[in-house]
Amino acid sequence: MDVIVLIGRVLFAVLFLGSGFAHLTQREAMVGYAQSKRIPLAKIAVPVTGLQIIIGGLMVLLGVWADLGALLLAAFLLSTAVLMHGFWADTDPQARQGEMTQFMKDTALAGAALMLFAFFASHDDLGLTITGPLFSLD
Template sequence: MDVLVLVGRILFVALFLASALSHFTQTRTMAEYAASKGAPSSAAVIRGTGLLLLIGSLSVLLGIWADLGFLLLAVFLIPAALLMHAFWKESDAQSRQLEMIQFLKDMALAGASLMLLALISHAGGDLGLTITGPAFDIG
């Protein structure tokens, strides 16, 4: 089971690590996109969310307080879904559909992150192949 959980953690964070990299390598473009969605467009905000993604992803990947890492990913995902993928604001049917898919993807990943936070916090050190145990004790 330990190997299965490790493989799952690796597959789960691949998306977030790639996104974190984009936050640092395409800061200006991402800031312009955020501005077009009505979100703060500051490069500092983009770098800050990139750092949040990076820390959360590495925490999950390496098993260093992985429950906290899942919480950080959820903290990123929920506002991102609401601010960046507000499909209900789109008048074009195709744009509305694309934004709804992204919104639902982000919310599903946030839900999975919260469930994994609870699972890891509850399981404690029983899920091996981690560097530390959980940060939280849900018991």
């Protein structure tokens, strides 16, 4: 079972590591997109959220306080869903559909991250991790 959980952590974390590095290496494009969505302080928010998801992804991947890493990812995903993918404000049906898809993807991934948090925070013996959980839900 430990190997299956590790494979799941790897598959989950790869998305966030890639996206986080894109926040940093394609910063101007990401800032422009965030500004088009009227994100305040986009020039600061883009690299900060990039670091947030890199750190969260690495924590889940490596099993270093993976419960905290899962919370960092959930917070990013929920805020991104609401702030970046407000499909309810789009009047163009095609744009609305695209934003709704992204909103649903982000909320589903946030749900998965919250389940990971609960999993990590309620098990002391997770196997194949570097540390145990930071939080305890017992």
